[in-house]
Amino acid sequence: MRFFEYEAREIVKRAGIPVTDFGFTRDAAEAKEIAARIGGPTVIKSQVLSGGRMKAGGVQFADTPEEAQTHAENVLKLEINGQMPRGILVDPKADIDQEFYVGVVWDGTAKQPVIIFSPVGGIDIEQVAEEQPDKVGRRHFSNILPFSDYIAKEVIASTGVTGSDLNKLVPIVTKLAKLFVEKDMTLAEINPLGKLKDGSFVALDAHMDMENEARGRHKALLADLGVADEETREAREATPFEIAGEAVDAMDHRGVAGNVTEFDGNLGLVIGAGGGSLTLFDAVRAQGGDPANYCEIGGNPSVNKACGLAKLVLQKPGVDKIAVMMSIVSNTRVDIVARGVIKACLELDMDPAEKIAIFRIPGAWEDEGFLILDKYGVEYADRSVSLHEAARRAVEKIGAAA
Amino acid sequence: MSILVNENTTFIVQGITGREAVNLTRECLDYGKGAKVVGGVTPGRLGREVHGVPVFDTVAQAVAHHGSPIDGSVVTVPPAFTKDAVFEAIENGIKLIVIVTERIPRRDVAQMVELATLRGARIIGPNCLGIIVPDVVKMGGIGGPAKDAAKSYTPGSVGVISRSGGMTTEMSSTLTAAGLGQSTAVSIGGDAIIGSSYAELMPLFEADEQTEAIVIYTEPGGRMEAELAKWVTDNNSRLPIVAFMAGRFMDEMPGMSFGHAGTIVEGKEDTATEKIARLAEAGIVVAEEIAEIPELVKQAIAKRKG
Numbered sequence: 001m002r003f004f005e006y007e008a009r010e011i012v013k014r015a016g017i018p019v020t021d022f023g024f025t026r027d028a029a030e031a032k033e034i035a036a037r038i039g040g041p042t043v044i045k046s047q048v049l050s051g052g053r054m055k056a057g058g059v060q061f062a063d064t065p066e067e068a069q070t071h072a073e074n075v076l077k078l079e080i081n082g083q084m085p086r087g088i089l090v091d092p093k094a095d096i097d098q099e100f101y102v103g104v105v106w107d108g109t110a111k112q113p114v115i116i117f118s119p120v121g122g123i124d125i126e127q128v129a130e131e132q133p134d135k136v137g138r139r140h141f142s143n144i145l146p147f148s149d150y151i152a153k154e155v156i157a158s159t160g161v162t163g164s165d166l167n168k169l170v171p172i173v174t175k176l177a178k179l180f181v182e183k184d185m186t187l188a189e190i191n192p193l194g195k196l197k198d199g200s201f202v203a204l205d206a207h208m209d210m211e212n213e214a215r216g217r218h219k220a221l222l223a224d225l226g227v228a229d230e231e232t233r234e235a236r237e238a239t240p241f242e243i244a245g246e247a248v249d250a251m252d253h254r255g256v257a258g259n260v261t262e263f264d265g266n267l268g269l270v271i272g273a274g275g276g277s278l279t280l281f282d283a284v285r286a287q288g289g290d291p292a293n294y295c296e297i298g299g300n301p302s303v304n305k306a307c308g309l310a311k312l313v314l315q316k317p318g319v320d321k322i323a324v325m326m327s328i329v330s331n332t333r334v335d336i337v338a339r340g341v342i343k344a345c346l347e348l349d350m351d352p353a354e355k356i357a358i359f360r361i362p363g364a365w366e367d368e369g370f371l372i373l374d375k376y377g378v379e380y381a382d383r384s385v386s387l388h389e390a391a392r393r394a395v396e397k398i399g400a401a402a
Numbered sequence: 403m404s405i406l407v408n409e410n411t412t413f414i415v416q417g418i419t420g421r422e423a424v425n426l427t428r429e430c431l432d433y434g435k436g437a438k439v440v441g442g443v444t445p446g447r448l449g450r451e452v453h454g455v456p457v458f459d460t461v462a463q464a465v466a467h468h469g470s471p472i473d474g475s476v477v478t479v480p481p482a483f484t485k486d487a488v489f490e491a492i493e494n495g496i497k498l499i500v501i502v503t504e505r506i507p508r509r510d511v512a513q514m515v516e517l518a519t520l521r522g523a524r525i526i527g528p529n530c531l532g533i534i535v536p537d538v539v540k541m542g543g544i545g546g547p548a549k550d551a552a553k554s555y556t557p558g559s560v561g562v563i564s565r566s567g568g569m570t571t572e573m574s575s576t577l578t579a580a581g582l583g584q585s586t587a588v589s590i591g592g593d594a595i596i597g598s599s600y601a602e603l604m605p606l607f608e609a610d611e612q613t614e615a616i617v618i619y620t621e622p623g624g625r626m627e628a629e630l631a632k633w634v635t636d637n638n639s640r641l642p643i644v645a646f647m648a649g650r651f652m653d654e655m656p657g658m659s660f661g662h663a664g665t666i667v668e669g670k671e672d673t674a675t676e677k678i679a680r681l682a683e684a685g686i687v688v689a690e691e692i693a694e695i696p697e698l699v700k701q702a703i704a705k706r707k708g
């Protein structure tokens with residue numbers, strides 16, 4: 001889950017890392033007040049989760065509070081990559097001597113966090129790594145041993161930074177590394193980390209991503225920041241269809257029938273499990289099909305949940321038929337999914353034989369499932385029909401219908 | 403032969419009294435030659451039995467009851483308790499841990515894996531279905547009830563490694579239908595950080611005489627395929643590899659996660675397109691459809707032998 005810059009800066013501040021005297025607001029008049037309080041030139045920054053703010057005109061410089069207000073009005077109205085800003089950040093325009101970079105991420109291969117440090121900041125670290133590789137330091141650290149300052153010292157020193165800069169940077173890098181671990185971040189980045197004219201360091205921008213699975217451990221922090229439980233902070237906002245999918249999955253605690261993503265095609269998909277869904281979605285598209293949605297079934301959901309998911313997909317505008325397909329199941333029961341999808345058709349006064357283009361779920365309780373499907377005349381396939389072949393049949397049927 | 407487990411492997415089930423764990427225990431006892439499930443652990447349930455398997459409060463009690471070191475553990479406890487359960491297993495001398503639990507934060511996983519490395523133990527998973535040696539033994543829910551697992555898996559010469567539990571069975575079933583059996587199939591888990599990656603299992607398959615080829619299932623996200631490609635090149639592996647890549651559509655949707663927690667695409671190296679290119683560079687054949695895999699495997703084996 002990605003944080004807005006103003007939230008990320010607050011997290012950095014709470015970790016004891018120096019930040020500027022910034023203010024966040026959703027109101028242009030208040031922006032003027034903040035600018036007046038700061039005194040001197042300010043920067044008005046759009047608060048969106050998307051990159052490319054500068055290019056889009058979402059970052060403006062003001063010399064006076066009045067100018068800050070005008071910029072604030074404009075930036076608040078400016079859509080960036082399809083997102084309206086959450087608000088604006090009013091920041092003192094700092095007197096910078098040099099910009100540094102520091103970030104912490106997971107290395108999935110080494111299975112440890114890695115600190116990345118560079119005395120060349122303010123630009124993309126990937127670019128620095130490509131153009132000036134000797135200016136980028138990397139240092140893994142243990143998941144088990146307590147973090148110790150020398151680790152930060154080593155990574156900073158490896159880039160040629162020494163003297164009082166080194167000694168002032170060690171506590172900042174240490175605090176960021178500890179914050180990364182303690183707050184279950186998947187990315188904790190300060191870029192730029194500014195060195196001011198007086199030789200002190202201050203975080204000028206911050207980027208934080210918290211692991212979704214760990215949100216439950218940080219309820220107090222999230223509540224303080226005003227992050228609501230339902231805010232997913234995915235790359236795009238959830239659609240009403242997707243939110244309805246979550247409601248289906250929350251009906252009871254048995255298995256999964258959800259993880260719905262909306263697309264705009266005519267073939268509704270009731271598919272599973274994790275890897276099976278990915279394979280099947282690709283397969284439908286490879287066969288020239290046009291999916292109306294992505295979703296996942298797994299872990300043996302109840303009849304009601306399977307029914308709820310099928311109903312949701314069947315009722316989606318533009319959906320002509322649904323394809324019910326999974327990779328071979330061992331835990332989920334074929335008969336339960338069959339019951340669920342047939343129940344959905346019947347409750348919507350639809351003919352299962354006509355609406356279900358194909359049912360391809362082999363595995364546990366398949367004989368019982370196939371009996372039910374036979375009764376309603378639904379076309380089904382066992383494991384001798386591949387996932388791609390099942391997708392082909394579904395696409396062919398919907399082609400004939402359209 | 404097989405890798406990781408064989409008919410003599412002893413293991414316990416941590417969280418054995420949970421609904422899914424009870425089923426899993428039954429399946430393992432029934433499958434092949436019958437797994438040696440020597441105990442189960444659920445705190446507060448000492449003295450109970452699950453399908454004849456004695457239940458203990460602690461791993462130490464299970465080891466004491468068994469009278470000698472226990473080889474493995476299947477961990478099925480809820481995410482908030484998994485790290486503690488795995489630490490307990492490792493510190494009681496268990497060397498092979500299959501973590502079934504999903505939705506465990508990365509920090510916990512990384513701690514478990516690091517402790518395992520320090521103690522010479524191996525973790526498979528989390529968010530996986532375990533290991534199966536066809537007709538011999540299974541450790542975990544892989545393949546489901548014994549009679550269903552028997553339909554999908556047959557003994558043979560193909561090693562299977564998959565980031566998806568369900569697709570491990572789907573691919574193995576396809577191989578079986580084409581007359582290609584499996585030496586060992588391992589569901590390694592779908593998370594961003596896992597105990598054993600493809601490259602970390604390859605040396606075991608490389609040393610296993612029964613194995614003549616490898617089939618992998620892979621997804622966008624992470625650097626695991628690049629790591630495999632490097633391993634294959636560096637070690638001049640004797641084993642041909644056929645890969646299947648799912649989730650190609652995700653390349654158009656950066657920042658979105660589908661299927662498994664590990665699939666979120668964060669950089670160019672994570673995309674399906676990039677991974678396919680890397681695998682191909684290392685001589686790994688990438689199948690377009692699951693149904694193509696058996697033929698590609700047969701061709702690859704014939705080529706190596708020829």
